[in-house]
Structure formats: structure tokens, C-alpha cells
Amino acid sequence: MTSHATRVLVLNSGSSSVKYQLLDMRDGARLAAGLVERIGEASSRLVHTPLAGPDAATAGKKRERTEPIADHAAALEAVAAELARDGLGLDSPELAAIGHRVVHGGLRFSEPTVVDDEVLAEIERLVPVAPLHNPANLTGIRTAQALRPDLPQVAVFDTAFHTTMPEHAARYAIDVATADAHRIRRYGFHGTSHAYVSRRTAELLGKDPSEVNVIVLHLGNGASASAVEGGRCVDTSMGLTPLEGLVMGTRSGDIDPAVTFHLKRVAGMSVDEIDELLNKKSGLVGLCGDNDMREIRRRVDEGDPAARLAFDIYIHRLRKYIGAYSAVLGRVDAVVFTAGVGENAAPVREAAVAGLETLGLAVDAGLNAVRSDEPRVISPADSRVVVAVVPTDEELEIAQQTFALVGDVRTPIA
Ligand code: AMP
Numbered sequence: 488m489t490s491h492a493t494r495v496l497v498l499n500s501g502s503s504s505v506k507y508q509l510l511d512m513r514d515g516a517r518l519a520a521g522l523v524e525r526i527g528e529a530s531s532r533l534v535h536t537p538l539a540g541p542d543a544a545t546a547g548k549k550r551e552r553t554e555p556i557a558d559h560a561a562a563l564e565a566v567a568a569e570l571a572r573d574g575l576g577l578d579s580p581e582l583a584a585i586g587h588r589v590v591h592g593g594l595r596f597s598e599p600t601v602v603d604d605e606v607l608a609e610i611e612r613l614v615p616v617a618p619l620h621n622p623a624n625l626t627g628i629r630t631a632q633a634l635r636p637d638l639p640q641v642a643v644f645d646t647a648f649h650t651t652m653p654e655h656a657a658r659y660a661i662d663v664a665t666a667d668a669h670r671i672r673r674y675g676f677h678g679t680s681h682a683y684v685s686r687r688t689a690e691l692l693g694k695d696p697s698e699v700n701v702i703v704l705h706l707g708n709g710a711s712a713s714a715v716e717g718g719r720c721v722d723t724s725m726g727l728t729p730l731e732g733l734v735m736g737t738r739s740g741d742i743d744p745a746v747t748f749h750l751k752r753v754a755g756m757s758v759d760e761i762d763e764l765l766n767k768k769s770g771l772v773g774l775c776g777d778n779d780m781r782e783i784r785r786r787v788d789e790g791d792p793a794a795r796l797a798f799d800i801y802i803h804r805l806r807k808y809i810g811a812y813s814a815v816l817g818r819v820d821a822v823v824f825t826a827g828v829g830e831n832a833a834p835v836r837e838a839a840v841a842g843l844e845t846l847g848l849a850v851d852a853g854l855n856a857v858r859s860d861e862p863r864v865i866s867p868a869d870s871r872v873v874v875a876v877v878p879t880d881e882e883l884e885i886a887q888q889t890f891a892l893v894g895d896v897r898t899p900i901a
Contacts, residue, residue, distance in 0.1 A: 492583035493894070494575075495677045495886040498563075499588040500627025502529055505562050508882040509575055512583070512890040515883055518575055523562040531556035533565050541574035559630045565636065577635060584639040585631045586889030587883070588625045588666075591617035592644030592678065595723065599888040602628055602640040610642065616670060616727060622808070636714065641889040651719040655819030656815075659726075673731070675723035677711045683884040684825045684877045685715040691862045691875055692821060699820040702812045704805065705879065706835065707826035708736035710777060712805075714812040722815050724808055729766060734801045734806060736778035739769035741804070771797050780828045780835065809839065813846050821873040822848060831858075832879050836865065840874060847871030 493513050499506040506522040520533035526720040533556070534786065536549045550569065558563050567577045587602075591613045600606055607625065614621045628640055649657075657667060657673045666672060681703045689696040696718035698729070699784075703713045710733040724732025724740075734740045750756045757762070764773075772778040775795035777786070786794035813819050824836050833855045840848040847870065854865040866874035 491894075492581050494579070494582045495889050495894075496577065496582060496585045496631075497588070497882045497885045497889070498585060498627050498631060499882075500559060500623050500630075502623040505559065505566070505627060507566055508886070509570065510883065511884040512886060512894060517851075517882075519570055519573060520707070520882075521566065521569065523556060523565060526556050526559060526562050529555050533562075533569065534597060535566070535569040537573040540610070541701070544572055559626045559634065563630050563634055565625075580636070582639055584640065584889050584893045585635065586641045586643055586885045587628050587631070588645065588679070588885055589628075589642040589812045590620035591674065592646045592650075593674070594650060594669065594672075595780065596642070596644045597647050597650035599643045599892050601892060602632070602642050606642060614838070616674070639893040641892055643679060643885045643888050645678050646674045648682040649673075649675030649713070649720045649723050652721060652723065656722040671727055673723070673726040675711070675713070675720070676725045677705045677709065677713075677883045678720070678881040679704050679722075679884045679888075680825065681711075681713045681715065681720060683881065684823055684879050685713075685718065687862055687877045688739040688821050688823045688875060689718070691823050691877065692873060693862065694820075700816045700818055702809060702816070702819060702822045704809075704822065704824050704829055705826045706733070706805075706824065706829035706832075709738070710735045710740075710826070710828070712812060714815045716816055722812060729876045730780045730866070734774075734804045735770040737770050738768050738774045739765045739773070771801060774800060780832045784832065784834055798838075805835075805839045806843070809843065809848070810846065812899075817870050819847065821875055823875045823877050825877050825879040828877055836874070837877070848874060850874055 492665055493511055495510050495512055497508045503526045504522060504524040508520045509518040512520055517538045519537045520560050523531065523533045525531045527896045530553055533552045534549060536546045539546055552893050556565055589610060593613045594607055610621055610625055631640055633745060650688050659671060678839055685701045686696050688701050689699045701715045703715060705711050709729055711723060711725045730738050732740045747761050750761050771783060775783060775793040775885055777783050783794045783798055809822060828835055836855055837850050840850055849870045850865050851867045860878055862875065862877040864873055864875050
């Protein structure tokens with residue numbers, strides 16, 4: 488019997504963590520998933536769940552280990568050992584490729600790309616614009632290369648989907664020479680999610696992506712909005728870094744840049760302290776001490792004024808972006824909510840579009856209250872614009888893009 492290499496390992500490497508999923512691309516089934524966290528510390532933790540595969544007896548049974556894992560190489564070896572226990576070893580000829588989430592691809596990478604030395608050098612060159620993420624992503628790729636040097640490693644960039652933004656949306660109104668010298672422009676992030684969700688929304692509407700204009704609201708701990716016209720991104724709320732745009736769990740989103748001068752000159756804070764304040768101690772957590780929308784809603788229901796104000800600021804910003812992107816697109820076919828908050832928090836969805844009938848937006852209270860993992864419409868049947876919830880799946884999108892690039896060039900295995 489002849490079979491093909493149909494598995495893809497998806498790696499999302501952070502500075503001290505690695506998240507992974509192994510998928511079978513014949514049907515997109517998840518074979519295993521897990522994460523290693525606190526890499527480099529004494530109490531590193533590996534959580535691994537086999538989901539399907541040769542050993543049906545172990546499927547669904549989570550395994551956890553806490554032990555020192557010194558670096559990313561040791562982390563990937565530990566993951567490989569867990570996968571091997573389930574008969575899903577990374578030495579298997581069924582593994583077609585490893586797909587890596589890479590946060591910043593700059594202007595150069597508008598498509599998933601098979602990694603070679605030149606691609607690695609370019610990702611490295613982008614470190615100044617993504618100092619937290621790209622070094623970790625590079626470490627993940629190099630580690631995976633060392634483990635399976637024969638296998639295609641594919642980089643899938645968070646910025647790629649946004650490279651179609653026109654210059655008038657991508658440029659900041661600052662001195663052009665300075666901007667160009669330092670590659671300062673709006674790149675946008677969460678692109679894998681915006682691509683996946685906008686395509687799935689077109690499917691939900693029974694149309695081709697080229698026929699529909701969609702506003703995607705990716706509301707997780709990080710949050711971003713995008714305006715997608717006929718399948719192409721024409722604007723997005725994150726910018727040079729993920730700090731711009733919506734109010735997020737711990738990030739401020741849009742702010743007058745002069746606030747930063749003020750914090751330095753008047754409050755005497757260092758640049759690193761301001762960076763930390765705006766990225767880690769602002770947004771919902773800065774406003775009310777909590778960044779989890781479940782907790783914030785619980786406090787709102789109890790009449791807590793700080794939680795109420797945090798919620799109202801969050802919603803106000805969201806509504807401004809819905810209005811702005813309605814103007815950017817002109818004709819809007821769907822507004823779609825995704826990620827942790829967007830998929831689960833009915834009060835956020837309700838408040839985001841309340842009173843926006845003039846923009847053609849409405850939510851049906853009964854449909855909005857339904858909990859489901861499936862893409863679903865939550866607007867009334869006569870709504871001019873469809874309002875929908877479409878669960879995102881960045882790992883599946885990375886695996887599909889990876890497999891589309893390398894799957895068909897792999898030779899059959901006997
Ligand atoms: P993500 O970054 O997409 O994993 O989203 C994480 C965020 O989703 C959490 O910080 C919560 O604010 C939010 N979240 C998750 N589950 C729920 C829920 N059931 N209701 C409201 N918010 C939720």
C-alpha cells in the first residue's frame with residue numbers, strides 16, 4: 488500500500504514557551520496538542536494531550552510533567568518524546584513539514600515561505616521591529632531544523648495577510664525619510680486569524696471571499712480589527728507593533744503619542760518603563776485590575792464602577808473601529824467576532840453593535856446567547872449586514888498554508 492506524508496507539526500515558539508499541534512492534513516484532524524512553558528526555569532512544565540492517532544487508548548488523556556527544561560532544544564526533544572509515546576514520533580515518514588508561526592515578516596513576506604538561510608537572515612533583520620517575538624520564533628525554527636534537517640520548515644507570518652494594505656492605510660503621517668530609514672509603518676498582526684476568519688465568513692454566507700466585504704474583530708487577550716475587501720485586507724488596527732488600536736487585556740491600544748513624552752519628561756519614567764506600562768499594565772488590567780472578560784462581566788453585574796468603566800472604554804473603542812471600517816469599506820456584508828472574548832462574551836457583542844441600525848447592524852438576543860463552537864449568524868434574518876461569530880483556528884490555518892506549500896511536492900512513501 489502507498490501512503491503519503493500528510494502530517495504537519497505547527498510550532499508557536501515564544502521566548503520561554505513552545506505551543507504545538509500535530510495535524511493530519513487529509514481531514515485537518517488534530518492528532519496531538521500541548522505546550523511547554525517556563526523554559527529555562529527550574530519548574531518548566533510540559534502539558535501534552537494525544538487527541539487521536541495509532542494509540543486510541545491514550546487519546547484525550549492529558550499528561551503533565553514539571554521538570555527543568557533548559558532551552559528550546561530540550562523542549563522540542565521532550566515534545567518529540569511525548570509524541571513518540573503515542574506512536575506519532577517526529578521521525579515518522581508521515582510528517583510532511585513543520586509550520587512555524589513567525590510574528591513579523593515585514594514587507595517582504597506576503598506568503599508562507601519555505602525557510603532557507605536567506606529567509607532566516609531576513610527574519611533576523613526584522614528583530615528591531617519585533618524584539619520580543621522574532622528572536623523566539625527564530626530559535627524555534629533553528630531547533631526544529633536541527634531535529635529534522637531533511638524536513639521543509641515553513642514560516643507563516645502574522646503580518647502577511649496585511650501586506651495588501653494600500654499605502655494610505657499603511658503609512659503613518661510622519662516624515663517619509665525617517666519612516667523609511669527605520670521601516671516605520673503599519674504592519675498589523677493576527678493576520679493568520681484574520682485570513683482564516685474572513686474566509687470562513689464568506690463560506691458561512693455561501694459566497695466566494697472575492698465577493699464579500701467583512702469587518703473582522705479578533706478579540707482575545709490581544710485584540711485587533713481588520714477591514715477585508717473581497718478577501719484582501721485594506722486596513723487593520725495594529726500598527727508597527729501590536730500596541731496600536733483596540734483596548735486589549737493589558738495593552739492601551741490607541742493613545743496620543745505625546746503621552747509617552749509626558750511620562751518621560753514629567754513623570755520621569757524610562758523608555759523601558761513606559762513600554763512596560765503601555766504593553767503590560769494598561770488596557771483592561773490597567774483600568775480595573777482584571778484582564779479576563781469573564782471576571783470583568785461578573786464585577787459589572789455586581790455594580791463595580793471600575794469594571795463598568797473599563798468595559799465601557801473597551802466597547803467605545805470597538806464601536807469606533809466598526810464605524811471607521813464601515814467607512815473604509817463603503818459596503819459591509821458582515822461583521823464577525825472571533826477569539827476568546829469575541830467567541831464567548833455575548834454582552835460584548837451586544838454592546839458593540841447596539842444602536843448601530845443606521846450602519847445596518849443588529850444582533851438577535853436569542854441567537855447571541857447560543858453557545859457553540861461552530862460558525863454562526865447572530866443577526867436577525869432581515870439585518871442588512873450579517874453579524875456572525877466565527878471561531879478562529881490559527882493552528883489549522885498555519886498547517887493548511889504549510890501543507891499547501893510543501894505537501895504536494897513530497898514523494899509518496901511505500
Ligand atoms: P485568547 O487570547 O483568544 O485566548 O482570549 C483570551 C481571553 O478570552 C481571556 O483573557 C478572556 O478575557 C476571554 N474569555 C475566554 N473565555 C471567555 C468567556 N467564556 N467569557 C468571556 N470572556 C472569555
